[in-house]
Amino acid sequence: MIIRTVDKSKIPTCNILGVNIAAINMEWLLHYLKENIENLAGDYICVSNVHTTVISYEEPEYRAVQNGGILAIPDGGPLSTIGRKRGYENMARTTGPSLMEEVFKVSVERGYRHFFYGSTEETLKKLYTKLNESYAGIAIAGIYSPPFRPMSDEEDKAIVEIINASKPDFIWVGLGAPKQEKWMAAHQGKVNGLMIGIGAGFDYYAANIARAPEWMQNNNLEWLYRLIQDPKRLFKRYFHTNTRFIWLVARGK
Template sequence: MVQILGMRVDPTSYEEATGKAIAWAEAGESRYICVANVHMVMEAYDDPSFRTLVNAADLVTPDGMPLVWMLRRLGHPHQERVYGPELTLRVCEEAARRGVPVGFYGGHPEALEALVGNLKSRFPGLQVVYSYSPPFRALTPEEDKRVTEEINASGARILFVGLGCPKQERWMAEHKGKVRAVMLGVGAAFDFHAGRVRQAPAWMQRMGLEWLFRFFQEPGRLWRRYLKHNPRFLLLVFLELTRMRRFA
């Protein structure tokens, strides 16, 4: 485990993350996995309660390239990106192969329907036993209890959660021990695999420019996030690395 600005990020791989998710699912364990990018690190930096719940996750993968570069700088030279949309595909592929039932919680109703259809077409053996698009408002305690009971009754052992950061991480932490499944907070993977939003070209992803591609797709929604978080992240990481060099 490594900490970046106080938030945990685990050196891991697609194979290791997929293997853990499947093993926990087959054991019927309640776990949650976060896929971390700059946005999540800065949300955790600004909110100690959010940082605590991310640090308590069972696995935190480096989803964003700036976090991959930091892990390499901090003693893990061969670290690669473990990207939420790709991890979704790999977990679904292995779940289909091993007969592990999955579910989906989040997204717009139309996107959720397209997502499930696309994944079942891509992985014919995939058992999708649950899908639900919750309202944008917070659920009442009665509604939340009903949803939790429905997820458990479905038999889903892996639950992909697409509510966006930080909402999905809070939801997973609140439902650990209640939802009898491995919860993966994969955010934008829902829209990507539903075909509603295009992913950045591979070269932009490798260069850490995916944020720029997404910004031009949804400037009205994303400009505040990137304007607020990206410059601060760069400055704070620079100061953190400078302190480390001085200490060494």
């Protein structure tokens, strides 16, 4: 069992629909990771947005997962907007893909090692190639595409051993929400690295999909750009969670 030695109580948070969203910005987060990465092994970071926050409000078990890691960062623009209105003036949108980019930029200098867990073998191979092209010398400790079925205890134990043997600093988990957060919670204290649930981050860096233009990101419209790219999969999700979020916040929840 890997025991966390970082004091979670020192992280500023804003409770939104029951989820303790970190009231931070990217500068704060990068400094925090730089200072504490060795002590964060075995813990996890949730990249939280409107979708995951509404699910957390509706499902207590998932809410416990969101609150059970070291951080739940405000990937969704509306979360940081609410935080600032509540007095957290420095709280800003801190997206998963942007966090990946900032960490990749300094990985060679700081000797960070990365393990990528999730997605398909095809996407992981493209991701491996693209990262080596963009960040020469980056240490990719391992990649693993899990089967699209429940894994046996023996299979799970084997992949934990593979991850730990690779000695990663960061374990990027791309299974999609809420699966990736549940996976991280189930492996808290078992893997020797910091887990970060990154959602579509693998697809962005494998160049399977493009990120929204910067002006859309800055105006909390990245969800719309993603919806245009994949309407069949995302329309139902956004229609339910976005409207539900607005309704709950309007009611003072």
